[in-house]
Amino acid sequence: MAIKYTFVGHATHIFEIGGKRIVVDPFFTSNPFAEASADSVEADYLLVSHGHFDHIEDAVAIAKNTGATVIANFEIISWFQGQGVAGENCHPQHLGGGFNYDFGRVKFTVAHHGSGLPDGSYGGNPAGFLISAEGKNIYLACDTALFSDMALYGENGVDLYVPPIGDNFTMGPDDALRSVQLVKPKVAVPCHYNTWPYIEQDGQTWAKRVEDNTSTKVQVLGPGDSLDV
Ligand code: NI
Ligand code: MN
Numbered sequence: 001m002a003i004k005y006t007f008v009g010h011a012t013h014i015f016e017i018g019g020k021r022i023v024v025d026p027f028f029t030s031n032p033f034a035e036a037s038a039d040s041v042e043a044d045y046l047l048v049s050h051g052h053f054d055h056i057e058d059a060v061a062i063a064k065n066t067g068a069t070v071i072a073n074f075e076i077i078s079w080f081q082g083q084g085v086a087g088e089n090c091h092p093q094h095l096g097g098g099f100n101y102d103f104g105r106v107k108f109t110v111a112h113h114g115s116g117l118p119d120g121s122y123g124g125n126p127a128g129f130l131i132s133a134e135g136k137n138i139y140l141a142c143d144t145a146l147f148s149d150m151a152l153y154g155e156n157g158v159d160l161y162v163p164p165i166g167d168n169f170t171m172g173p174d175d176a177l178r179s180v181q182l183v184k185p186k187v188a189v190p191c192h193y194n195t196w197p198y199i200e201q202d203g204q205t206w207a208k209r210v211e212d213n214t215s216t217k218v219q220v221l222g223p224g225d226s227l228d229v
Contacts, residue, residue: 020044024047030054031057048070076123137157207220
């Protein structure tokens, strides 16, 4: 069965895998691209990459509304429990570790970034995600700088790669192109750009550069657009 991927906007993503809805970095309320309001979001799982507000803003509310299982690093999971999210709905993981859920496997990858929580609490180390399900591999770099070990994450073949291209806070277009050359995915979808003036980029220009320099196909998704992985 195909995996349905929907780009909500900024760095918020929804995957539908075998009847389960996995919402990554739930940022709806202050997200200028998000069409849905946080209280209408349905989720079986929430995946949270790090503690910054543009990745975690609505996570506590959605977790409480839906009873979704929250997957994040140990420090963020502890913070969620402090915010009143039930312990049985919390699954801590950490960098380099994978776990087999009922929809597939999630492995936490390295990300070079920060992870402080909105109230100033310590949020541990930021992460990216390798999701393996339905015979496909998806690599969400999440907020990160370029690093050469991204090549390792591509070794088993990546069907969908989602890098940030916004610059300023994360990889910009040049480094995101380099990362595609390391990961060698079949398809790349850029994210984390055009949300605010600091990260204005042209997705189509980046797509052409990538396709001119690699064999990866780039799909520039607008808010709410979907594709089958
Ligand atoms: Ni961030
Ligand atoms: Mn961010």
